[in-house]
Amino acid sequence: xxxxxxxxxxxxxxxxxxxxxxxxxxxxxxxxxxxxxxxxxxxxxxxxxxxxxxxxxxxxxxxxxxxxxxxxxxxxxxxxxxxxxxxxxxxxxxxxxxxxxxxxxxxxxxxxxxxxxxxxxxxxxxxxxxxxxxxxxxxxxxxxxxxxxxxxxxxxxxxxxxxxxxxxxxxxxxxxxxxxxxxxxxxxxxxxxxxxxxxxxxxxxxxxxxxxxxxxxxxxxxxxxxxxxxxxxxxxxxxxxxxxxxxxxxxxxxxxxxxxxxxxxxxxxxxxxxxxxxxxxxxxxxxxxxxxxxxxxxxxxxxxxxxxxxxxxxxxxxxxxxxx
Numbered sequence: 001x002x003x004x005x006x007x008x009x010x011x012x013x014x015x016x017x018x019x020x021x022x023x024x025x026x027x028x029x030x031x032x033x034x035x036x037x038x039x040x041x042x043x044x045x046x047x048x049x050x051x052x053x054x055x056x057x058x059x060x061x062x063x064x065x066x067x068x069x070x071x072x073x074x075x076x077x078x079x080x081x082x083x084x085x086x087x088x089x090x091x092x093x094x095x096x097x098x099x100x101x102x103x104x105x106x107x108x109x110x111x112x113x114x115x116x117x118x119x120x121x122x123x124x125x126x127x128x129x130x131x132x133x134x135x136x137x138x139x140x141x142x143x144x145x146x147x148x149x150x151x152x153x154x155x156x157x158x159x160x161x162x163x164x165x166x167x168x169x170x171x172x173x174x175x176x177x178x179x180x181x182x183x184x185x186x187x188x189x190x191x192x193x194x195x196x197x198x199x200x201x202x203x204x205x206x207x208x209x210x211x212x213x214x215x216x217x218x219x220x221x222x223x224x225x226x227x228x229x230x231x232x233x234x235x236x237x238x239x240x241x242x243x244x245x246x247x248x249x250x251x252x253x254x255x256x257x258x259x260x261x262x263x264x265x266x267x268x269x270x271x272x273x274x275x276x277x278x279x280x281x282x283x284x285x286x287x288x289x290x291x292x293x294x295x296x297x298x299x300x301x302x303x304x305x306x307x308x309x310x311x312x313x314x315x316x317x318x319x320x321x322x323x324x
Contacts, residue, residue, distance in 0.1 A: 009038040010154060010200035011045060012191045013259030017071060017267035019180055022299030022321050023292060024275045025160040028183040029267030031092070031259045032155040032191055034198075041199035042230075042246050047151075047258035054145025055258070059084045066091045066138055068261050070254040071268035083129035085269040090127065091138035092156055092262060098132065099123045100273045108157040109270055116164045116319035119281035124273070155194050156262070158270045159183050164319040176324060181207055185220035192221055192245055199244035203257040205264075206249045211237050213249055221247070285309050296324070 012032035018025055038045060048057060048068070056065040059074060066088050067074060074084040090097060097103045101123040104111055113121035127135055146152055161169065161183060169179045184204060191202050207213075217227045217239055225242030232238075238248040253260040279291035282302075286309060292302035303321055310317050 008198055009035050009041045010191070010195045010198050010202075011035055011038075011047065011257075011259055012155070012194075012200060012202045013253065013257045013261070013263045014184055014187045014191075014202070014204045015254055015260050015264035015267060016180060016184065016205070017264065018271045018294070019176070020296065021294035022296045022324060023163065023294035023302065024278060025162045025271055026166055026180060026183065026322075027158050027160045027267040027271045027274075028180075028187055029158045029263035029265070029270070030155060030187040030191065031153070031157075031262040031266065032194060032200075033259060034152050034154040036150040041201055041244060042240070044201045044203060044248070044257055050149040050151065051142075051145040051258070053148050054141040064141075066142060068258055068265065070252075070261055071264040074265065075268065080129040082269065082272055085265050085272070086127055086129050087135065087138055088262065088265050089269045090130070090135045091142045092153060094139060094143075094153065094156075096132060096136060096139075097126055099125050100277070102126075103273070104270070106156075107266060107270065109160045111160070111162070111274070114164070115314065116316055117162055118313065118315065119277040122277065122280070124277060124280065126273075128276075155191070156266065157187075157190075158266050159187065160270055160274060162274070163322050167319060167323045170323045177208055181216065185216060188221050188247065192223075192241075195245065197244075199246075201246045202248070203253050203260050204247065204249050205253040205260060206237075206251050210249070213237055213239065213247075217241060217247065221245075282306050282309060285313075 010032050014030045016028045018027050054065055055068050057069050059067045067084050068088050071085060075081055076083055093106050095106060111120040173179055211232050214227050222241050228240045230238040230240060236248060236250045240246050250256060254264045275294055283289050292298050310320060
């Protein structure tokens with residue numbers, strides 16, 4: 001038998017959505033697959049190929065497969081901007097979902113209505129752009145593809161850091177990049193715990209312009225294990241932690257690794273659903289208010305327009321907008 005033969009391996013990816021906005025959450029998604037008959041855990045398999053019975057890279061597919069790609073490429077213009085994100089996330093979520101609270105529970109997203117986030121008091125119906133029956137078909141397509149590939153979804157989740165929690169972390173870390181990094185490495189630790197003694201390949205979209213991650217991996221993931229540098233270049237920084245955890249930070253990782261693309265989609269979809277709650281809350285109190293995606297310029301417009309509501313409802317402005 002080939003000495004590199006490994007019965008089962010974890011192949012995972014992490015990506016974020018909402019790093020730049022003034023309003024709404026910073027979301028970090030993670031997805032992980034348990035694969036059989038993988039021969040080299042240090043090299044990522046082509047999961048698009050392995051799951052080609054049910055998934056593809058582009059929204060328009062003659063076989064009606066599920067598009068999995070960078071969320072920025074799948075968010076649509078027009079009346080149904082979430083149509084492709086929703087189909088992919090719901091298909092891999094694996095259960096019938098009727099409201100956003102059910103999806104948040106499935107993905108481990110914690111939302112709580114507080115004085116600073118009262119919009120979380122009301123659940124909103126799902127899906128936004130499909131029927132539940134059509135999403136049931138999509139789930140079956142994914143399930144068949146996974147079975148054919150002798151694979152399973154080992155983890156699918158999102159951490160959503162709303163403005164009050166974002167600001168609290170910002171105050172302690174004093175840097176937005178460090179806030180994002182803390183969530184990414186928390187997700188990486190969770191993948192390491194998930195794998196147990198199974199070997200794993202973890203792909204992460206490169207964090208800004210950084211090319212060196214040894215110290216952060218030692219501090220946040222390694223738990224005393226040795227971190228060995230495999231390569232550090234302009235395109236990719238790869239490491240082996242202990243025996244069997246390979247971590248690769250890559251430019252445009254969502255185009256190279258399906259688990260990163262799926263994590264990107266989940267993070268973006270969750271952020272959009274949280275903003276949907278926020279916009280609905282304020283629209284009820286100010287008819288005709290134009291909704292916001294929360295990005296800085298339009299976020300400032302929205303913040304100025306809703307200030308009377310913040311005052312009337314006693315929503316602290318300092319916890320409504322992020323510290324940026």
